Amino acid sequence: MKAILISTVKSSKERWKGLDRLEELAELAMSSEFEVFEKLLQIKERPDPAYLIGKGKVKEISELCKKYNIDAVIFDSELSPIQKRNLEKAINKKVIDRTELIIEIFRRRARTSEAKIQVEIAYWEYQLTHLVGLGKEISLSRLAGMPGTRGPGEQLLENERRRIKERIRHLNKKLKDIERTKEIQKESRRDFIKISLVGYTNVGKSTLMNLLTHSNVYVDDKLFATLDATTRELKIDGIPYKVVISDTVGFIRDLPPNLIASFKATLSVIEDADLILHVIDISHPNVNEHIRVVEKILLEMGLSERSKIMVFNKIDLILDKNQILRFREKYTDSVFISAKLKIGIEKLIEKIKEVLLRQFVEFEIITENYNLYSKLKKLALIQEEEIENGKIKLKGIIHRRFYSYVDSSNIRY
Numbered sequence: 001m002k003a004i005l006i007s008t009v010k011s012s013k014e015r016w017k018g019l020d021r022l023e024e025l026a027e028l029a030m031s032s033e034f035e036v037f038e039k040l041l042q043i044k045e046r047p048d049p050a051y052l053i054g055k056g057k058v059k060e061i062s063e064l065c066k067k068y069n070i071d072a073v074i075f076d077s078e079l080s081p082i083q084k085r086n087l088e089k090a091i092n093k094k095v096i097d098r099t100e101l102i103i104e105i106f107r108r109r110a111r112t113s114e115a116k117i118q119v120e121i122a123y124w125e126y127q128l129t130h131l132v133g134l135g136k137e138i139s140l141s142r143l144a145g146m147p148g149t150r151g152p153g154e155q156l157l158e159n160e161r162r163r164i165k166e167r168i169r170h171l172n173k174k175l176k177d178i179e180r181t182k183e184i185q186k187e188s189r190r191d192f193i194k195i196s197l198v199g200y201t202n203v204g205k206s207t208l209m210n211l212l213t214h215s216n217v218y219v220d221d222k223l224f225a226t227l228d229a230t231t232r233e234l235k236i237d238g239i240p241y242k243v244v245i246s247d248t249v250g251f252i253r254d255l256p257p258n259l260i261a262s263f264k265a266t267l268s269v270i271e272d273a274d275l276i277l278h279v280i281d282i283s284h285p286n287v288n289e290h291i292r293v294v295e296k297i298l299l300e301m302g303l304s305e306r307s308k309i310m311v312f313n314k315i316d317l318i319l320d321k322n323q324i325l326r327f328r329e330k331y332t333d334s335v336f337i338s339a340k341l342k343i344g345i346e347k348l349i350e351k352i353k354e355v356l357l358r359q360f361v362e363f364e365i366i367t368e369n370y371n372l373y374s375k376l377k378k379l380a381l382i383q384e385e386e387i388e389n390g391k392i393k394l395k396g397i398i399h400r401r402f403y404s405y406v407d408s409s410n411i412r413y
Helices: 012-031 055-068 081-091 098-109 113-129 135-141 152-188 205-213 257-262 264-271 287-300 322-330 345-357 370-379 400-406
Strands: 002-009 035-043 072-075 094-096 193-199 230-234 243-247 275-281 308-313 334-336 360-367 380-388 391-399
Touching: 002 012, 002 055, 012 035, 012 098, 035 055, 055 081, 072 098, 081 094, 094 098, 098 113, 098 257, 113 152, 193 205, 193 264, 193 287, 205 230, 205 243, 205 275, 205 345, 275 287, 275 345, 308 322, 308 345, 322 334, 334 345, 360 400, 370 380, 370 391, 370 400, 391 400
Parallel strands: 002 035, 002 072, 072 094, 193 243, 193 275, 275 308, 308 334
Antiparallel strands: 230 243, 360 391, 380 391
16 A cells, blocks of 8 residues: 655654654554655645645645556544545545544554554544544544434444443443453562663664573564563572573553553553563664653653663674763763673673662571571572571562562561
């Protein structure tokens, strides 16, 4: 299927932003199996409430579609229902906005039942808000009845809204059942150290996870290759806990809010993390913008203060080595790797260990509780141990999340 892509900016000063967004939109379109025929940028100070773009541009696009048999016109912005309806009527082709395109990619990529349900919820919520923009329903709504009564078009629209809302309720119920099961599984992992991989989409998180855990998580060089949270064990010498690392959906600028809401359960692995690895494609021309987007989402999730390591990937593609020095100076807790060439992986594991050990606190206890003693032997790094007259004296370090074990009322210092 052939598509024309369109982005708008307010002034010529923002032209480079529009061109960058068009490049990313092209990646999204190709991920949805569109062939990009043309990329158009319009500079327009105020968006047209009826078409977003100017009427002259609408005419130009319409002529291109007719001449070259274009299948769809894809907009980088989110279109209002009226704008979408007007554009489809004027161009006589399928019109897709950024949100709809991303949802469609998610629908194609979802593999587990949880991800499929999450994406379907987002899809139906989008359809519900854009119902009035569908040509069929609009034409029906014009079949008005007598004053004070509902015409057949309005009745059909209301029936459709009711059907969609019922579908969303049904899907949310199924999702909550899955979430309850996951909560039980999470409870069984409460004594684990948890690490989460985050980053802009297609930065190499899944490749890195495979290297760190010697596993075979699905990897592909495309946007949103990973939607489902995948968790594997990461072995780190000197950490007295089982360490697990999770990979999940990549971030992207202007990620639709309903998708973020739908994937709340999946993204909860980030909220539970003791350490976040923010993976960055240092070779990307808009690396700073990608960092800003991910940091903004983490801030919105209330995770900006969480322990974090910046992992700059794809250093093998960097020609200017001073770029690495600049990023190293700016981000002190950072590591530079090439997951593809397996460069810097040992340094990353050492940095992970170093940052995790900063989360440990010293303790010294005397107790007669042998169950507690057995627990601490598993959870703490014991540096000194002495048993005399049934009393156990322990000195060591323990992760701050488990400090309650050595701070309970049955312990005498």
